Amino acid sequence: MNHSVPTLDYTLVEVRNADVASPLVVICEHASPFIPPEFDHLGLAASDRESHVVWDPGANALATRLASRLDATLINSKISRLVYDCNRPPDAHDAIPARSETVDVPGNADLTAEERADRVERFYRPFRETVASVLNRKTDPILVTVHSFTPIYYGERREVEVGVLHDNDARLADVLLSDFAGLASMIVRRNEPYGPADGVTHTLKEHALPGGHLNVMLEVRNDLLADEVAQSAMAVMLSDWLAQALAKVEARACKV
Numbered sequence: 331m332n333h334s335v336p337t338l339d340y341t342l343v344e345v346r347n348a349d350v351a352s353p354l355v356v357i358c359e360h361a362s363p364f365i366p367p368e369f370d371h372l373g374l375a376a377s378d379r380e381s382h383v384v385w386d387p388g389a390n391a392l393a394t395r396l397a398s399r400l401d402a403t404l405i406n407s408k409i410s411r412l413v414y415d416c417n418r419p420p421d422a423h424d425a426i427p428a429r430s431e432t433v434d435v436p437g438n439a440d441l442t443a444e445e446r447a448d449r450v451e452r453f454y455r456p457f458r459e460t461v462a463s464v465l466n467r468k469t470d471p472i473l474v475t476v477h478s479f480t481p482i483y484y485g486e487r488r489e490v491e492v493g494v495l496h497d498n499d500a501r502l503a504d505v506l507l508s509d510f511a512g513l514a515s516m517i518v519r520r521n522e523p524y525g526p527a528d529g530v531t532h533t534l535k536e537h538a539l540p541g542g543h544l545n546v547m548l549e550v551r552n553d554l555l556a557d558e559v560a561q562s563a564m565a566v567m568l569s570d571w572l573a574q575a576l577a578k579v580e581a582r583a584c585k586v
């Protein structure tokens with residue numbers, strides 16, 4: 331039993347460039363592998379503590395570069411998705427998963443209702459409120475959530491390299507998917523390797539759909555974000571692609 335006093339002086343959410351004029355907000359819910367010390371690594375083996383089950387490797391670096399290139403506001407969660415998955419609502423079964431892919435998470439097993447409520451209050455609520463308040467300060471904000479996925483899932487190799495994900499509002503996704511000349515050499519797919527049925531569009535549903543804000547979720551295979559050179563190259567491609575798509579969406583809106 332660990333009787334040490336809980337350490338609570340860590341940052342939960344990072345916001346950069348909150349006051350830029352751009353309506354674009356880049357959000358990275360799985361940016362960090364950080365598990366606060368009081369959780370004692372959630373019982374994970376050392377080899378799993380920085381694996382893709384704990385965070386989205388490369389996504390933070392990509393989101394940071396994308397936000398910088400697009401002069402956008404950036405919001406990063408600073409807590410591992412195993413402590414609380416900020417891209418899931420509190421009632422989702424995998425918001426605090428006891429198992430992720432093939433990895434058991436002992437520190438999340440058999441949580442009481444009070445323990446779950448405590449995680450929601452301490453980790454999800456501040457993230458949710460930060461996103462809401464950043465969006466509130468913008469006129470017609472545009473949300474782009476940035477994730478990475480593992481190239482091998484349950485032993486199967488994934489072919490898709492870049493996923494363009496959306497929920498009921500596909501306006502931005504449709505334009506992106508209609509023209510990805512800059513990514514011509516890449517395998518780009520709609521709602522792969524995950525889609526709305528997997529519960530991955532929570533941030534979009536919570537923060538974009540109710541207000542009718544343009545939105546999209548980008549999933550990049552993490553072997554394509556393995557080092558800074560790769561991350562920079564991907565950020566250049568994706569930012570050019572996004573900028574072009576946004577210009578087209580705005581041009582269409584002006585014609586209405």
Ligand SMILES: [Zn+2]
Binds near residue numbers: 360477
């Ligand atoms: Zn993710």
